[in-house]
Amino acid sequence: MRKYLLIATVAVLLTMSCLFSVSCNGGSKVQPLDKNLGNYDGKTPVKNMSAYDLIMETYENFLQEKNYRREEYFSFDANDGKIASRRTHLIRKITDGRIYNQEIIYGSGLDGGTSANKYYFDGNSAYSLKNTRKKDIIYDKQTGALSVGAWGNFASFNGNVEEENRLMKEKITTYDISSRERLSSKHNDNVYYTDGKYYCTLTIDCSTEVMKTVQKEAFREFIDTLGAKEDGFSVNDTTIDFAIAEINGKMKFCVWRRTEKYSGRHSAVPLKVSCEQTCISYYTYDKGFDITASDLLNLAE
Numbered sequence: 001m002r003k004y005l006l007i008a009t010v011a012v013l014l015t016m017s018c019l020f021s022v023s024c025n026g027g028s029k030v031q032p033l034d035k036n037l038g039n040y041d042g043k044t045p046v047k048n049m050s051a052y053d054l055i056m057e058t059y060e061n062f063l064q065e066k067n068y069r070r071e072e073y074f075s076f077d078a079n080d081g082k083i084a085s086r087r088t089h090l091i092r093k094i095t096d097g098r099i100y101n102q103e104i105i106y107g108s109g110l111d112g113g114t115s116a117n118k119y120y121f122d123g124n125s126a127y128s129l130k131n132t133r134k135k136d137i138i139y140d141k142q143t144g145a146l147s148v149g150a151w152g153n154f155a156s157f158n159g160n161v162e163e164e165n166r167l168m169k170e171k172i173t174t175y176d177i178s179s180r181e182r183l184s185s186k187h188n189d190n191v192y193y194t195d196g197k198y199y200c201t202l203t204i205d206c207s208t209e210v211m212k213t214v215q216k217e218a219f220r221e222f223i224d225t226l227g228a229k230e231d232g233f234s235v236n237d238t239t240i241d242f243a244i245a246e247i248n249g250k251m252k253f254c255v256w257r258r259t260e261k262y263s264g265r266h267s268a269v270p271l272k273v274s275c276e277q278t279c280i281s282y283y284t285y286d287k288g289f290d291i292t293a294s295d296l297l298n299l300a301e
Contacts (some may be wrong), residue, residue, distance in 0.1 A: 030278045034255050034277035036192075036199055038241035039238040043199075043248055051200030051242075052180055054191055058244050058251040064172060065252075069093050069288040072281040076111075086111045087139060092168065093289040096184040097123045099168050100291045104146040106139040116148045119157065120296060126157035127299060135300040172281070173220040173258070175204050175238065182214060184237040197254060198244045206235040222262055233264030253283045 008195055032038075090103040099121040107113045116131040131137075131152045139145045157164070187203040194281040206216075211219040212230075223230060231257035243255040263274040 003180065009024075029269070030073050030280050032255060032280055033282070034259055036197070036242050036254055037243050038199075038201055038239075039191050040188075040190070040199065041218055042284045043192040043194060046193050046198070049191040049215055051187075051189045051191050051202065052183065054198060054200060054244060054251065055202055058242075058253055059172075061250045062253055064092065065285070066097075067095055067289050069284045069286065070278060070281055071284075073273070074188055074277070076275070076277045082134060085109060087144065087146060092293075093291055094169060095194075095289050095291050098296055099165060100292060104137060104148060105216075106146055115287055118154065118295075118297075119164065119168070120154065120291075120299065121161065121168075122299075125162065126161040127154040128157040129154050129297075143186070145149060149154055151297055154296070162254065172256070173240070174221060175215055176205060176217070182210075186237055196245060200242050202240045202242070204238045204240070206236055206237045211235055227295075229264060230267065234262065236261040247285060252285060255282050
């Protein structure tokens with residue numbers, strides 16, 4: 001059993017073809033529904049509790065979950081959306097061995113990643129669809145809601161089903177935090193308890209030396225997706241805020257929020273890239289994980 005967390009970093013595709021500076025701010029666009037997440041002002045730490053130990057225990061419990069729903073929101077903006085922006089909404093349902101995943105991605109400006117995606121594993125076979133017709137993907141700027149006018153149809157999934165299923169069920173970060181040595185010197189290992197939940201933050205060491213060695217998988221994702229040069233590319237220490245609750249005698253994730261900041265220079269043109277992006281995932285274990293006929297489209301017929 002793996003003793004480390006895996007978090008999928010949501011890819012941001014930026015194709016820069018001219019000379020300009022880019023500043024990105026995704027943090028202000030996605031706010032958690034839980035006001036206590038990452039907010040420890042005036043709170044007293046729980047005695048004899050370690051944030052790292054709690055998160056690892058909770059992750060081990062998470063791997064055993066048979067039924068749950070994960071709902072995730074991601075936001076990215078370049079120059080307040082004038083250059084590029086991205087919004088995503090993901091829903092994943094794990095139901096007694098079956099897996100359903102849908103993700104709506106809406107990009108504008110230089111972000112060309114707009115698509116509507118689904119994946120379904122029925123216990124034996126896997127199916128998927130990808131709709132890249134931008135006219136079918138709807139983004140309501142007033143509410144921030146994403147929807148799809150026409151999904152299209154499922155077809156047989158041609159990838160590695162076993163690996164895809166593993167990623168769907170296990171992966172929640174690309175960073176290797178298999179030991180405390182992976183944590184930043186800025187990491188606060190305290191745990192805080194309020195309103196029936198335990199709150200803590202994991203701060204990961206993202207120094208250049210570490211990113212090029214221990215965290216080279218995460219480092220390569222940043223370089224590849226941004227088309228950046230390795231020289232001069234830097235990542236601030238990544239933070240992941242957690243809300244965890246004891247449910248039926250086991251610690252379980254309720255919410256986590258990942259915040260990443262990074263900067264570098266584009267490999268094709270003398271372009272400075274400086275970005276921040278935020279991703280928030282919510283987990284529920286008592287409802288919302290039923291896979292419906294509406295989810296399955298043509299597979300339900």
